[in-house]
Amino acid sequence: MKLLVDAGNTRIKWQLREGSEIRLAGSATLESGDLFEGITRTEWQDIPSISVSTVRSEHARIELERVIKGYTATPVRFFWTRSSFGRLTCAYEDPSAMGADRWHALVGAWHEIQGACAVVDAGSAITIDWIDAGGQHLGGYILPGRTMMTDSLRQGTARVLFDAGQAEGISPGQTTAECVFHGVNWLTRALAEQLGRDLAVPVLITGGDGSLIKTALDNYQDSRIPLVALRPDLVLDGLALVGAE
Numbered sequence: 366m367k368l369l370v371d372a373g374n375t376r377i378k379w380q381l382r383e384g385s386e387i388r389l390a391g392s393a394t395l396e397s398g399d400l401f402e403g404i405t406r407t408e409w410q411d412i413p414s415i416s417v418s419t420v421r422s423e424h425a426r427i428e429l430e431r432v433i434k435g436y437t438a439t440p441v442r443f444f445w446t447r448s449s450f451g452r453l454t455c456a457y458e459d460p461s462a463m464g465a466d467r468w469h470a471l472v473g474a475w476h477e478i479q480g481a482c483a484v485v486d487a488g489s490a491i492t493i494d495w496i497d498a499g500g501q502h503l504g505g506y507i508l509p510g511r512t513m514m515t516d517s518l519r520q521g522t523a524r525v526l527f528d529a530g531q532a533e534g535i536s537p538g539q540t541t542a543e544c545v546f547h548g549v550n551w552l553t554r555a556l557a558e559q560l561g562r563d564l565a566v567p568v569l570i571t572g573g574d575g576s577l578i579k580t581a582l583d584n585y586q587d588s589r590i591p592l593v594a595l596r597p598d599l600v601l602d603g604l605a606l607v608g609a610e
């Protein structure tokens with residue numbers, strides 16, 4: 366049995382896996398009380414391996430380690446971006462600067478596709494990364510995520526006032542909230558269409574807002590992308606692979 370943890374900027378996601386079988390899964394914030402709700406005392410004693418992929422601050426990393434140590438004496442292993450894993454090779458000259466979530470998602474994608482592909486992670490930020498047929502990472506993009514886009518509008522202006530929530534649709538808005546939310550929806554569609562023009566390789570999508578990107582890609586008729594698939598556990602899948610080495 367092993368515990369896999371993906372600590373993102375919004376949420377911490379974890380799974381207890383036995384081989385490839387997911388025994389238990391959860392997601393929470395560090396502040397939300399019982400981070401690992403559902404893992405029993407006996408199960409904690411049965412966990413010989415704990416792997417973590419984090420993109421949070423060093424302070425938050427230490428705090429997460431402290432929380433886990435409250436449950437078990439099993440050492441916590443942190444996994445970071447490396448220059449290569451098998452044939453998969455990182456495009457960054459300094460791999461330690463690339464988010465571990467991006468790297469582990471690429472490891473998961475490369476393992477599944479074994480060929481040219483792209484990963485879209487629509488979380489707090491949106492990242493898009495490409496790998497060529499030989500496993501060379503070609504690089505990527507980092508964009509603000511949906512919540513970050515609307516929050517930044519709220520914080521950076523005095524009179525763009527709107528309630529939290531969502532407005533469906535992409536028609537030109539006729540209230541502030543519509544202008545903001547339809548604008549984000551319109552950008553999401555534009556992003557999907559640009560991807561469909563740029564790429565002719567399978568695309569694996571993960572992250573809390575992944576389904577919105579998938580829907581937009583599925584609706585784009587002229588897309589050259591041969592496969593669009595949601596892989597909610599892609600970061601943990603990659604983390605399981607690097608941790609098993």
Ligand SMILES: Nc1ncnc2c1ncn2[C@@H]1O[C@H](COP(=O)(O)OP(=O)(O)OP(=O)(O)O)[C@@H](O)[C@H]1O
Nearest residue numbers: 373374375376487488489490510511512572573574
């Ligand atoms: N239960 C949820 N809690 C928080 N955000 C959610 C939830 N469900 C969907 N979302 C959406 O998911 C986004 C956050 O994505 P995700 O949960 O993948 O974040 P994350 O992994 O912490 O992000 P990142 O890896 O970019 O740091 C938010 O923009 C929000 O719109």
Ligand SMILES: CC(C)(CO)[C@@H](O)C(=O)NCCC(=O)O
Nearest residue numbers: 420462463464465466467490507
């Ligand atoms: C871009 C995010 C926030 C996406 O979760 C994360 O991968 C990160 O903090 N990356 C560090 C910068 C980089 O990847 O170049």
Ligand SMILES: [K+]
Nearest residue numbers: 373466486488
């Ligand atoms: K993520």
